[in-house]
Amino acid sequence: MPIRYNFEKKINELHKDLIKMGTLIEQSLDDAIQALIKQDVSLAKKVIDKDDEIDNMELRIEKECLLLIVTQQPIATDLRDIASVLKIITDLERIGDHCTDISEYTIRLANEQYIKPLIHIPQMAEAVKSMIKDTIDSCVKKDIDLARSVCQRDDTIDDYFDEIVNELMSLMVEKSSVVKQCTDFLFIVKYLERMGDHATNIAEWIIFTVTGEHI
Amino acid sequence: MPIRYNFEKKINELHKDLIKMGTLIEQSLDDAIQALIKQDVSLAKKVIDKDDEIDNMELRIEKECLLLIVTQQPIATDLRDIASVLKIITDLERIGDHCTDISEYTIRLANEQYIKPLIHIPQMAEAVKSMIKDTIDSCVKKDIDLARSVCQRDDTIDDYFDEIVNELMSLMVEKSSVVKQCTDFLFIVKYLERMGDHATNIAEWIIFTVTGEHI
Numbered sequence: 001m002p003i004r005y006n007f008e009k010k011i012n013e014l015h016k017d018l019i020k021m022g023t024l025i026e027q028s029l030d031d032a033i034q035a036l037i038k039q040d041v042s043l044a045k046k047v048i049d050k051d052d053e054i055d056n057m058e059l060r061i062e063k064e065c066l067l068l069i070v071t072q073q074p075i076a077t078d079l080r081d082i083a084s085v086l087k088i089i090t091d092l093e094r095i096g097d098h099c100t101d102i103s104e105y106t107i108r109l110a111n112e113q114y115i116k117p118l119i120h121i122p123q124m125a126e127a128v129k130s131m132i133k134d135t136i137d138s139c140v141k142k143d144i145d146l147a148r149s150v151c152q153r154d155d156t157i158d159d160y161f162d163e164i165v166n167e168l169m170s171l172m173v174e175k176s177s178v179v180k181q182c183t184d185f186l187f188i189v190k191y192l193e194r195m196g197d198h199a200t201n202i203a204e205w206i207i208f209t210v211t212g213e214h215i
Numbered sequence: 216m217p218i219r220y221n222f223e224k225k226i227n228e229l230h231k232d233l234i235k236m237g238t239l240i241e242q243s244l245d246d247a248i249q250a251l252i253k254q255d256v257s258l259a260k261k262v263i264d265k266d267d268e269i270d271n272m273e274l275r276i277e278k279e280c281l282l283l284i285v286t287q288q289p290i291a292t293d294l295r296d297i298a299s300v301l302k303i304i305t306d307l308e309r310i311g312d313h314c315t316d317i318s319e320y321t322i323r324l325a326n327e328q329y330i331k332p333l334i335h336i337p338q339m340a341e342a343v344k345s346m347i348k349d350t351i352d353s354c355v356k357k358d359i360d361l362a363r364s365v366c367q368r369d370d371t372i373d374d375y376f377d378e379i380v381n382e383l384m385s386l387m388v389e390k391s392s393v394v395k396q397c398t399d400f401l402f403i404v405k406y407l408e409r410m411g412d413h414a415t416n417i418a419e420w421i422i423f424t425v426t427g428e429h430i
Contacts, residue, residue, distance in 0.1 A: 061300065066284065066294055066298055068282045069281065069285060070284060070288050070289070070290065070294065073285050073288070074285070076283065079281055080287065083277065083281055087305070088304070090305050092272065115358075127424075165398065168398075169394050169395055169398055172387055172391070172394045172398075173391040173394050176387070176388040176389075176391065179384050179387045179388050180384055183380065183384055183387075183401065186398065186401060186402075187401075187405060190402060190405060
């Protein structure tokens with residue numbers, strides 16, 4: 001089997017694992033938000049339990065990457081390609097951690113009546129999820145335009161963040177009895193905003209890998 | 216020159232760079248907290264400007280690591296050693312990012328009279344800084360006991376976090392006019408808590424690298 005063919009086959013396998021890891025994390029984010037909306041403690045616990053699977057997946061992909069570098073001694077673009085996978089899995093794993101962080105707040109809040117129905121938080125989470133999906137796609141397809149669009153969409157996440165934080169502050173000013181619950185929601189929204197940052201990190205890294213251009 | 220000697224020389228250089236990066240970040244954290252306490256906008260801006268230097272340092276060390284893997288084809292412990300450096304610099308860079316995040320809040324808060332003097336926040340920052348210093352030391356000296364003590368000390372950071380958040384919530388309950396400022400401080404304290412998590416990640420990674428034991 002020609003060496004080049006073998007290498008490309010292995011890179012393809014790596015990309016498949018990356019897609020699997022991305023899908024796991026999108027699912028975790030979906031579950032974390034559903035659990036939060038429905039105050040579903042058992043679903044929140046499921047998200048926390050699933051984090052081990054994501055952590056193991058990161059370790060496995062990392063091992064594959066290092067083995068590939070050692071055995072194939074890739075240079076230039078190939079090496080940058082593998083290095084970008086190493087970066088991406090670290091950010092993905094952190095997104096997984098934040099799904100767990102949100103679920104811990106869901107469990108804390110389980111016996112409290114929410115001040116108001118959650119509307120913007122699920123919308124923000126949906127926007128974050130589509131960023132995560134597109135970063136993985138842009139990595140696998142080397143689609144720089146898609147990666148750039150992810151970076152731009154981080155502004156939308158920041159707008160959601162500012163809007164929700166302002167709303168929570170107004171609620172706290174109006175009624176001191178809701179301070180504790182609003183504080184929990186402030187941190188939940190902060191975790192969502194961090195997830196947007198992680199997706200942006202990944203996208204910027206992909207742009208750097210393909211074009212050499214630093215954002 | 217024997218190959219093994221050459222390899223060890225290169226690993227030593229890598230460790231020296233890691234110490235340099237760690238020192239830069241400890242300095243950034245010091246400056247970020249001093250700027251926050253003294254409401255010193257120009258120092259806060261200096262912290263933000265210095266983040267580029269930290270980012271470039273991360274890229275440079277990463278390049279060295281990959282080059283070392285490609286050219287020396289290390290196996291087993293040596294490979295794990297380099298892989299751990301790759302992990303550590305990612306967490307260090309994130310700590311640097313959070314120094315910038317805090318400095319942005321410092322600039323926002325520059326024209327406001329603080330509700331009360333900052334006492335616990337500088338103490339918490341000091342505890343985080345000593346964790347960062349000890350993780351770097353434990354990596355370079357392969358000192359597992361020191362790494363374990365860093366993991367344990369994360370509980371102290373979490374205690375500080377809970378204490379300060381409770382205090383801020385009480386202030387908001389008492390007086391609705393301080394909600395905005397307290398919300399900013401909630402996020403600042405969250406960034407410090409995240410830094411503790413990053414230091415713990417590094418320490419856990421060092422323990423895994425040396426002992427193969429997952430925490």
